[in-house]
Amino acid sequence: MDSTDIKVLLAENARLKRMMKRVYRGAWGIPFYPENTDEAVPAGYLPLYLSTILSSEDSFEERIAKSLSVLGQFADVSRIYIFENHEGDSLCSNTFEWCNDGVNPEKDNLQNISYDEFVEWRRMLIEEGSIQASDINQLPDGIRDILAQQSIKSVLVYPIMVKDHYFGFIGFDECSFNREWLPHETDLLQMAARLIANTYEQEAVSSEIRKSHAEILKINKELADKERFLQSILSSAPIGILLVRNRVIEYINEATLAQSGYTRDELVGHSLADLYYKGEQDEELVNDFYKAIEANGFASMEAHMRGKYNNEIIIRVLGTPAPESIGENAYLLIGEDITHVKNTEHHLRESEERNRKLIEATIDGILMINEHMQLVYANSSACNMLHYQQEELFEQKIDDLFHSEELVEDFLLALSSVKNGVDYKGDIQLVDKTKRTVHAEIYATSINLDGDFHYYVSIHNITKRKHNEASLKQSEEKFRALTENSRDHILRIDSVGELSYCNSAFLTDFNLKLQACVGKKLSQIKELPKELVDGLLTSINDVLASATASNIEIEYRFLDAIKAFDWTITPEADNKHISSLLIVGRDYTQKKKAEQELVIAKEKAVGADKLKSAFLANMSHEIRTPLNAIVGFTNLLKEENISDAEKVEYIDIVNKSSENLMDLINDIVDLAKIESGELRLHKEECNVVQLMQELHRLFEKRMAIDQKTHLKFYLNLPEGPSDFRVKCDQRRLRQIFINLLGNAFKFTQKGFIEFGFTADNQQLRFYVRDTGIGIAADKQSFIFEPFRQADESTSKNYGGTGLGLSICKRLVAAHGGEIGLISEPSTGSEFYFTLPLKNAVNGNKVNGIKQEVIEEKPTINVTPNFTWANKMMLLIDATSTAQLQLRKVLDRTKITLISARTQKSARELLLKRNDIHIVLMDLDMPGLELDGFISGIRQMGIYVPFVGQTNQPVTSELQEAYRAIGFNHVLGKPVDNEELLKAFNHSLNGTRV
Known part of the structure; x- marks a missing residue:
């Protein structure tokens, strides 16, 4: 027996069991057990049980589904289903379904079924009230065929009526055998169908109530919205x-x-x-x-x-x-x-009245002419100018105001341009009532009066000006007769800068022709010396700007001769406006030569005194800088809460500053000894290679301390000999190198610095090369003189006394050598010097290797009375020691410190950041320009307090002067830490300047 036969037997066995169960339940009223419960429900209690389910608080769908399940347990059929009508009752769909064990659901296949396919089905349900068949073959063909497709053998169907309307139907299918529907079954199932129909009707009523309530809420909302909208319109x-x-x-x-x-x-x-x-x-x-x-x-x-x-x-x-x-x-x-x-409207009427009075009051004549060339308005000035009464003038034709037809045509041509939208301005000749000519300057434009086009003509009487011009012409002729006989150079330049006249003396001295000069600007006459032209043009511009006479002395070279002329430039005015310039030049070459010789002698005397004064002023700053560091860090060493590492660091800074101060004093002493002839050299054998290697290591350490990581530093030694020895004063040779290398590091911001030497049989040539700012050729001649630097701004921008190179020159000369330089601005410099070579020994070349030193930066505790945890300070100072010292002082105040080494970078920080609360500035730093600095920052809306520190004696007058330009406090160096913190506290908590 195969598996198919087994399945058939099992299905038949299930069918027989269900038949026996049904027979017993019908014969003895055996109760049934609803799904998911052990409670036995007698068959007669089925309607009551269903009523309980259908009236529960569950959702409509849950109640219907539970009811079908109970009916399935009771009837023990294959399938129970509910169909609902839609689309105007022309279609129906299976909405609920219950299936017995082993029965396949058909719900998904029974959607949107048209009644047109089984019309008899709906008729039987409506007219007969049910469809009942133990064998579907008893039903009409159309119904039988549809049921047979679903393997249905017996069927029992009742209509669902909602509000007396055919809403759908509930059906009971038996697919296992031909079932005889017992009377008690049909009665109970019909009653169950009615209960379910009642539930549908209640749900429909509830739905309508909910819908009506929603409509009422919607209408109320719309009314409220309209009321708000109307109120909004009225309010706004x-x-x-x-x-x-x-x-x-x-x-x-x-x-x-x-x-x-x-x-x-x-x-x-x-x-x-x-x-x-x-x-x-x-x-x-x-x-x-x-x-x-x-x-x-x-x-x-x-x-x-x-x-x-x-x-x-x-x-x-x-x-x-x-x-x-x-x-x-x-x-x-x-x-x-x-x-x-x-x-x-009132102001407009006033304006019209005011304009009318202005037109009447103006000294210029005003005429208004219509398109027919008829005068419609003339003010009093026009009538007076032409000697007519107003009524008389209105009676005149336009032709009557001119001497000739040609002048009339010119006037009409001017008005035609106005008609085309282009205003006219020019000179005309009118004729008055007495037939005298009236020279006039007119301005013509268009104007609308009462919507009609009119010409508006303003007439300015220039008759007197014309007469003055004629008189001026006569005066000009007399002027030329006088100037032609003068030995001075006499020129006249018109208002546009062109030569209108030049006398014979000027033409003769420069070998010029009159026609080559008149009508040209001075710069266009190529034969004139450039120095003369540039000097005259500069002075001419000044005279034009100030409208006052000017005197200028100009030297120039012409035909290999140097000439000196005294020029006087006088403006010539016409109606308070400059119409021309009269230029007179007198030769004073011989007088100038004598004056120059006197000036040179005086300058030499004054220059020496000036250099000495500049040296003393600069020396004050150079001495105070290391002293400030010494005093500041020795004060920090007095603090009780600093670590041993900090003490070592502060002592190193004090030592370095002391060494700088000692070097400066040594330079002064050395120069004094040199000037007095008391300097003595102590010559001994010196290992040049070893000395230069020591210098290389020394300056590498300085680079690391000063954080000049952007520079390359090289030592180049010659190939071959491993050792060079020369008899010299080793301390002085070291001093020369330190001066030259120090200058190279001072004036080089990027690139490299290289030093070394070359040797021949006679001498050693030492050199220091850099890619720094360089020195102009005209400055190189005096760079080795005492107190002199390449530029007056060098000391201000970079510091220094101007003694180093002068001392180097004297020391090199004392060793029998020479010193010089090769330099170009913005490219770099090479300083070199020579020493005679004696007893040289071969040695190896040593190349310089740059080392970077990173030092740990310890902190220091200060008096905890000042705490600014959420504040930021900007320090403007060019020295690293000042920054380190201040950082230690401020560490315990919890203020954030940022720094700028230049005024430009400080300004950029103040403009970019909005979290800077106070600024501390070194008032003696190189390149400082305070004029307009703080006021410019304030104009940008930045109101931070400024505190300054200076080497100058801080008097009350100095305090007031700095307060006037925006400083809250100015302190003298060296600054006491407690005083500095008090100034910060007062500035941070005070009012803005």
Whole structure:
């Protein structure tokens, strides 16, 4: 027996069991057990049990599904289902389904079934009330075929009627055998169908109630929205809206409040009569206004109302009766504030009157001519200019105002350009009533009068000017006759800078022709020396700007001779405007030569004194800088809460500053000894290679300390010999190198520094090369003189005394050598010197290797009375020691410290950042320009306090001077730490400067 046969037997066995179960239940009323419960329900209690389920609080879908499950347990059929109608009852779909064990569901296959496919089905349900068949072959063909497709053998179907309307049906299928439907089964199932139909009807009623409630809520919301919308329109309307009953204000919108200046409480409930500006006059106007509303249904008026501040407000009011729903004696008033319009009209009338008076009062004649060339207006000045009465002038034709037809045509041509939209300006000749010529400058344009095109012609009388020009021409001829006989150079330049005249002396001295000069600018005459042209043009510009005479001395070279001329430039005015310049040059070459010889002698004497003064002033700063570091860090060493590492660091800084101070003093002493002849060299054998290697290591350490990581530092030694020895003063040779290398590091910001030497049989040539700022050729001649530097700004920007190179030159000369330089600005420099070579020994070359030293930066505790945890300080100081010292002082204050080494970088930080609260500035730093610095920062909206420190004696006058340019405090160096912290605290907690 195969598996198929087994399945058939098992199905048949299940069918027989269900048949026996049904027979027993029908014969003895065996109760059934609903799914998921052990409770036995007698068959007769089925309707009550279903009613309990269908009236529960579960959802509609859950109640129907549970009911079908109970019916399935009771009837023990193959399938129970519910179909619902839709699409106008033309279609139906299976919405609920229960299936017995082993029965396949058909719900998904029974959607959107058309009644047209089994019309008899609906008819039987509606007319007969049920479809009952133990064998589907008893049913009509169309119904039988559809049921057979689902393997149905017996069927029992009842209609679901909702509000007496055929809503759908509930069916019971038996697919296992032909089932005879027992009477008690059909009765109970029919009753169950009615209970389910009642549930559908209740759900439909509930749905309609919910829908009606939603509609009511929607309508209420729409009404509320419309009310809010209307209220919004009234409130935001740009015109005033009022509701008045019995002349009393009941409603007023925001625009009316804005127009009047009153509050709502000050107007609502008050009479309009309280707002009349003109009292009884306004009362009468308002009464007529309301009467017109009653008579015509609307009315308008211009009302003069009183604002809150007793100002007059002119309102254009439109009034209509209010809706009947509001009540009797109620009016809706709409008002537009036309005060500005009325004021504008008033001002316009005043402006027209003012313009008319201005036209009448002007000294220029004004004519207005229509398109037919008829005079329609002439002011008093025009009448006086032409010697006509106004009535007489209006009777004249345009032709009567000119001497000839040609002049008339010129005037008409000018007016034609105005007609085409181009204003005209030019000179014409008119004729007055006495037939005398009137020279005039006219300006013609177009103007609209009452909508018609007119010509507006302004006439300026220039008859006197023309007469003056004729007189000037005669004077010019006399002037030329005089200047031609003068030995001075005499020129005249017109208002555009071109030569209008030059005398014979000028032409002869420069071998020029008159026609090659007149009408040209000085710069266009190539034969003239450039120095002369540049000097004259500069002075000419000054005279034109100041309108005052100027005197200038100019030296120039012409034909291998140096000439000196004293030039006087005088402006010549016409009607208070410069029309030309008269230039007179007198030769004073011989006098100038004598004066120059005297000046040179004086300059030598003054120069020596000036250099000495500059040296002393600069020396003050150079000495104070290391002293400040010494005093500052020795004060820090007095603190009790510093570590041993910090003490070592501070002592190193003090030692270094002491060494710098000692080097400076040694330079001064050395120069004094050299000048007095007391300097003695102690020559001994010196290992040059070893000395230069020591110097290389020394300056590498300085580079690391000064954080000059952007520079490369090289030592180049010659190939071959491993050792070079020379007899010299080793200390002085070291001093020369330190001076030259120190200068290289001072003036080199990027690139490299290289030093070394070369040797021949006679001498050693030492050199120091750099890629620094370089030295101009005209400065190299005095760079080795005492107290001199390449530029006056060098000391200010980079520091230094100007002694180092002078001492080097004297020391090299004392050793029998020479010193010099090769340099180019912005490219770099090479300083070299020579020493005679004696007893040289071969040695190996040593290349310089750069080392970077990174030092741990310890902290120091300060008095904890000052704490600024959320503040930031900007230090502007060019020295690293000052930055380190201040960082130690401020460590315990918890303030954040940032620094800038230049004024430019400090300004950039202040403009970029908004978290800087105080600035400390070194007032003696190189390159400092305080003029406009703090005020410029303040103009950008940055109001941080500034504290300064200086080497100058801090007097009350100095304090006031620095406060005037924006400083809160100025302290003298060396600064006491406690005093410095107090100044910070006062500036941070005080008012802005």
